[in-house]
Each structure stands twice: as C-alpha cells, then as structure tokens.
Amino acid sequence: MTTVTPEPLPTERPRGCPFDPPSGLRDRPRLSRMVYADGHVGWLVTGHALARSVAADRRFSSRHELMRLPVARAGFTGPLPPATPGMFIGLDAPEHTRYRRLLAGKFTVRRMNTLAERVGEITAECLDAMAAHGPGLDLVPVFAQAVPALVICELLGVPTDDRERFQRLAEAANDLDAGLEETQAAMEELGGYIAGLVREKAETPTDDLLSDLTTGDLSFEELVTVGTLLLGAGLDTTANMLGLGVFALLTHPDQIPVMREGPEAVEKAVEELLRYLTIAHTGVRVALEDVELAGQVIRAGESVTIAAQAANRDPEKFADPDTLDLRRDSAGHLSFGHGPHQCLGQQLARVELRVALAGLFARFPTLRLAVPADEVPVRRHADIHGVHSLPVTWDGE
Amino acid sequence: MGIVIDRSLCVGAGMCALSAPGVFDQDPDEGTVTPVGGAAPDPGDPAVRRAVDTCPSGAITLAP
Ligand code: HEM
Ligand code: SF4
DSSP states (O other): OOOSOOEEOOOOOOSSOTTSOOTTTTTSOSEEEEEOTTSOEEEEEOSHHHHHHHHHOTTEEOOGGGOOOSSOBTTBOOOOOOOOTTOGGGOOTTHHHHHHHHHHGGGOHHHHHHTHHHHHHHHHHHHHHHHHHOSOEEHIIIIIIHHHHHHHHHHHTOOGGGHHHHHHHHHHHTOSSSOHHHHHHHHHHHHHHHHHHHHHHHHSOOSSHHHHHHTTTOOHHHHHHHHHHHHHHHHHHHHHHHHHHHHHHHTSGGGGGGGGSOHHHHHHHHHHHHHHHOSBOEEEEEESSOEEETTEEEOTTOEEEEEHHHHTTOTTTSSSTTSOOTTSOOTTOOTTOOSTTSOTTHHHHHHHHHHHHHHHHHHOTTOEESSOGGGSOBOSSOSBOOBSOOEEEOOOO | OOEEEOTTTOOOOOHHHHHOTTTEEEOTTTOOEEESSSSOOOTTSHHHHHHHHHOSSSOEEEOO
C-alpha cells in the first residue's frame, strides 16, 4: 500500500493561517515511511485512530535512548541520552508507573478543581496589572506567561520573594530567540534554583507539592529532576496555549461570546481550542518488537512519529476539522497525548485555561489585536506551537 | 456486558473523573481510579461510555 518514498517530517506551517498544521503533513497517508534527522527510516502516523492505538500500545516504548529525532534541533540529530531517574517522560513501565503513582494523587481532577479559586485570584491580579497599564500591550508576558508561572510557583511552593527571579529564569529557559548557550545557562540556573528549593523544603516542609514529595522515598536527585520536569512540561505549554488561544479567539471574534456563557460552555470551548491548536504537535515511540499496524510491519527498533496535529484534524474523527467551533464536542482529541504518558498536568492545565480565558474576556470585552493578524510573530519551528508576542488593545475606561 | 476496572494499568490521568464525576473518582494518594459509591458503573450511561473511550491507559474497559 505505502510504496511512497520515505520523506522527512513536514514542519513548514502554511503562510496565511497560523493555526493550520504544516502543509504537506495532511497529504500523507495515515501511516507512511519517514526519514528521521539521523537518516533512520521509520514511520509517520497521521490518522486519529492509528495515533491513538500506537500511543496506548505498550509494545511501543518512550525510552529516550531508543528514540530517533524526527527533526534536528539546532543541528543536533541525536541520539538522546537515556532519561535520568525521575525524568519519567522518557521511561517505560515499571519505572514510569512508580513515578506516576507518586505524583498523580497531586494532580487529580478533584484537587485541581479546588485550586480553581486560587487560579482565579492569580488571574485577577494579572488582569489588574493590565488594566493599570492601560490599552496597548504585549499579552504574552503579562498574561500568557504570568498566570502559569504564578500557578506553578504556588503548587511547587516557590516563596513569594523568589517569584520574580523564578519567572525570569523560566522565561529565559524557554526563549526561542535566545541562543542555545543562553537558554542552557538559564536551564542550569533554574536547575540550581530547584535544587536549593528541594533542600529547603526537606528541612522546613510547607504546604505544597515539593514538600510533600520530600517526605516520600525519592532521592535528592530524583526530586530535583521531577521538579525540573514539571516545570519543563507545564510552563511553556500552558503559556503558549494561552497566548495562541487568545490569538485564535481574536481572529474568530464571532466565537468570543461563547467564553462568556458560563462554565459548561467554557469547558467545551477549551477542549476545542486544545484540539484546534494542538500546540504539542509531535510525539515519538519506538517498537520494542515487531508490531503489525494497518497492514504493515513496524520492525523492532523503528521509530514512529505521531503527528497529533494531523490526527486532531482527521475528518473521520472530527467533522469539518479545520473549523474552530467552540460549541462542538472535541472529546477524544490527542492534545495531551494518549496512553500511559498522557499529560500528568492536564487537569491543572484545563483549570488554568478555563479560568484565565474566561476571566480575560469578561474583564476586557473589547479586547482586540493591535496589529494586523499576519504581523503577529508566530513560532514556526518550535516543539511547542505558539506566538512570540501578542500585541493587543481595548477601549479604555 | 459490564465495566471492568484494572487499577494496575491506571496512570491517574483523570479522564474518567472528568467525564463521569458521579461514577469515578481518583484515589487521593495515587490518583488511580476509584468507583464512587457502591453501584457498578452502568455501561449504558453515556458519561461512562465517554470515560471508557477517553481513558488513556486501558484501565477502564467494556467487558464483552
Ligand atoms: C496546555 C498545556 C499542556 C499541554 C498541551 C501538555 C501536553 C502534554 C503532552 C502531549 C504530553 C505527552 C508526552 C508524551 O506522550 O510523551 C504531556 C506529558 C506531560 N505533561 Fe503536559 N501538557 C500541558 C500542561 C502540563 C502541566 C500544567 C503540567 C504540570 C504541572 C504538565 C506535566 C506533564 C508531565 C509531567 C508529563 C509527562 C507524563 C508522563 O510521561 O507520564 N503538563 N503533556
Ligand atoms: S482515565 Fe483511566 S488512567 Fe485516567 S484515572 Fe481514570 S482509569 Fe486511570
């Protein structure tokens, strides 16, 4: 069936619509051969049902050292080093399960819902700061980055006095405009900061996640790694979902009223934004044994790239998939992944997105772009899709 | 036909508690699925079906 010549992963987003997956990606069949950054010939999955079954199938591994990189990162073509203890995103069961069991209790639906009030207060502080500044500003630092950074500080137990330093470091670590050396330096400083924080919490525990974890059986190194993973996986993602989400809403103004229709409407709207934008667009798994898939045989050791953004626009799963429709039922989207590694922080992310987006459009009903949509600087090649900045304005009081 | 829960597979993602909050909850320590109340989950309930469909780990399934 698929005798198409193996091709690299299409990554170039089409000019025009900043939300559409790379042109070329969706012309690929649901399963095809793909050339990886190091020349490995593996596979690419674009169909929803197939993507789901690969992600859920434990014959496919998430181990970093087995995985080939779909595309080079700043010239680096792999291989990745094995995940260190605590970096469970790159581990399989049973190690992976051990960490999930230690952490999942801290991220339950129930626990995250009780956090909603605090997220609301944090959001209100950010919106107050916007109002105090007045119309005409970049929404990314004051809102999209600020809300998730303050929430994660609260969750981890970063002391109030350190929050500015923490946020600055986290921003620098995720700054795509900075060189590799600068971001690495920021990452290291952040790692050092977390190590200090873990030490502090072990000595004088407070009421937060890190303190809780220090009483368990994780080693010091594991605690620092887990802290770093939570930040690495939780901060840039949520910030970009907020930034790109607002951008999408401002360019679909007919949809904005839905954000003011109450909790149920907002819940659905957030799921649709997650589906439509699929900011974490690409995942990789590796076959541990020969696996038959859609009439093909994936050989042991071959990498499979899951193109979540194509899967989330599979017309067999979602009717009229290229339309942003906040009222549709988007359940089953793959924006938080699928299978044992499905996002640990998704219930937190949901609460943040609901509270922050609803809060923004309630407080600033006349919010609009301050520049033409095609002048908003969009990330073109990042692992996480988003905007670099989002100039907005509104009618002042 | 009934609902089968295998907690050894559960990764605490919470899709069940999100989809059918009256039927599934999560253990406060491990985050794993716990049925709410004594009654067995009803496979005819659309919310339960949604939990089965969206559970990422295969911990909640429909018995044949
Ligand atoms: C909108 C925001 C977010 C998106 C789109 C997102 C997306 C994802 C995706 C796609 C995965 C699966 C990776 C894979 O299969 O290898 C994942 C895993 C993960 N996410 Fe998120 N995430 C978000 C927010 C968060 C937050 C707020 C946290 C924590 C505070 C978090 C923590 C994690 C962790 C720890 C993992 C690894 C889980 C594992 O390997 O078992 N994420 N996320
Ligand atoms: S949805 Fe599945 S994996 Fe997630 S908590 Fe419920 S049973 Fe566990």
